[in-house]
Amino acid sequence: xxxxxxxxxxxxxxxxxxxxxxxxxxxxxxxxxxxxxxxxxxxxxxxxxxxxxxxxxxxxxxxxxxxxxxxxxxxxxxxxxxxxxxxxxxxxxxxxxxxxxxxxxxxxxxxxxxxxxxxxxxxxxxxxxxxxxxxxxxxxxxxxxxxxxxxxxxxxxxxxxxxxxxxxxxxxxxxxxxxxxxxxxxxxxxxxxxxxxxxxxxxxxxxxxxxxxxxxxxxxxxxxxxxxxxxxxxxxxxxxxxxxxxxxxxxxxxxxxxxxxxxxxxxxxxxxxxxxxxxxxxxxxxxxx
Numbered sequence: 001x002x003x004x005x006x007x008x009x010x011x012x013x014x015x016x017x018x019x020x021x022x023x024x025x026x027x028x029x030x031x032x033x034x035x036x037x038x039x040x041x042x043x044x045x046x047x048x049x050x051x052x053x054x055x056x057x058x059x060x061x062x063x064x065x066x067x068x069x070x071x072x073x074x075x076x077x078x079x080x081x082x083x084x085x086x087x088x089x090x091x092x093x094x095x096x097x098x099x100x101x102x103x104x105x106x107x108x109x110x111x112x113x114x115x116x117x118x119x120x121x122x123x124x125x126x127x128x129x130x131x132x133x134x135x136x137x138x139x140x141x142x143x144x145x146x147x148x149x150x151x152x153x154x155x156x157x158x159x160x161x162x163x164x165x166x167x168x169x170x171x172x173x174x175x176x177x178x179x180x181x182x183x184x185x186x187x188x189x190x191x192x193x194x195x196x197x198x199x200x201x202x203x204x205x206x207x208x209x210x211x212x213x214x215x216x217x218x219x220x221x222x223x224x225x226x227x228x229x230x231x232x233x234x235x236x237x238x239x240x241x242x243x244x245x246x247x248x249x250x251x252x253x254x255x256x257x258x259x260x261x262x263x264x265x266x267x268x269x270x271x272x273x274x275x276x277x278x279x280x281x282x283x284x285x286x287x288x289x
Contacts, residue, residue, distance in 0.1 A: 010036075014046045018053070026050055041112060041155065044105035048115075051098035052122055057089045090126060098122065110142055113150040113158065113165060120172050129176065133187035136169055140194040169195065170204055185212050203229045207238045214242065219249045237266030241275065253282050 010033040017026045030050060033043045062084065102119045109115060116139045123132040143150075143165055150161040158164050173191060176184045192209040195202060206229040213222035223246050229239045244259035260275045260282075267275060 010040075011042050011046070018046075018049065021053075023050075023054065039108060041105060041109045041115075042153075044101050044108070045115065045118070045153075047101040048098050048105065048118065051094045051101065055090045055094035055098055056125075057091060058086050059089065088125070095126065109151075109155075111146050111149060111151050112155070113139070113161075113168075114152050116142070117168055117172075124172070124175060129179070129181060129183065129187060132172070133176070133190055136172055136191045137194050139165065139169060140191065140198065144198045166195070166199070166202060166204065170208065173208060185216065188212050201228075201232055203233045203236055203239065206232075207236075207242055210242050214245055214249065217249075219246050222246055235262070235266075237263045241267065241271060244275070244278075248278060248282070257282050 010029070013029055014026065017029060030047055033040070034047070037043060102115060105112065105115045106119065116135060120132055120135045123135060148161040148165060150158045150165060152158050169191065173188055176187055189209065189212055192205050195205045196209065199205065206225045210222040210225040213219070213225065222242065226239060226242045226246060229236065230243065233239060240259045240263035244256050244263055247255040247259060257279060260279050264272065264275050
């Protein structure tokens with residue numbers, strides 16, 4: 001069998017066995033593949049995926065979030081209902097093996113964006129958000145070094161590498177926003193500031209960082225970011241929403257109304273509902289004739 005045909009067969013076999021969750025057959029296949037080509041990027045990704053799968057163990061357990069919600073809402077019926085959910089446990093041995101393979105893969109193939117984002121996703125599952133943010137910053141730094149010459153699975157070049165990188169970095173930043181974590185804003189600021197260091201005119205990044213500044217009651221810092229974004233995309237709904245929120249915080253009703261109305265047509269829920277409520281509050285009631 002030629003090396004080329006082996007290279008084609010291993011991924012195909014892995015894909016079939018992984019889909020079938022046949023871990024007993026996967027282990028010898030991966031060992032054979034690694035012996036045949038220890039530096040194969042697809043083998044390293046396959047090993048990572050295998051150990052990620054092996055590291056996860058699910059069991060039924062109490063749903064603490066549902067219980068807390070019932071208490072907060074003083075929902076007596078819900079408080080006396082058993083709340084059960086799937087609880088995922090990760091065993092440390094397989095976690096270490098998964099991270100070893102993906103770290104080795106990234107070191108050998110720093111332009112493989114699928115490896116970077118695969119690692120970020122897994123760190124999110126592990127709730128290791130310090131490392132999660134650090135890996136996003138590694139992506140930003142590498143994007144500067146490689147001038148966004150990113151590769152994907154099978155080393156295929158990405159058709160829109162910069163846009164794809166930025167959109168996905170912001171996708172993972174949005175996941176941080178959902179956390180009840182006191183460090184989330186610090187992580188978001190670190191990543192967005194790294195992005196703006198190299199891409200100062202990226203409107204999405206300007207908006208996300210300004211939102212953090214507004215949340216932290218630093219409206220003047222947010223305003224500088226939003227005005228820069230406005231010069232680039234004056235009709236951007238998120239930019240207008242941010243400026244409306246800024247003027248709202250500063251007590252400038254007229255400008256808050258102006259920007260909220262400008263933002264409204266392009267907004268989706270829950271932001272649309274928020275703006276409608278603010279406009280109702282800010283606008284003077286119409287006198288009956």
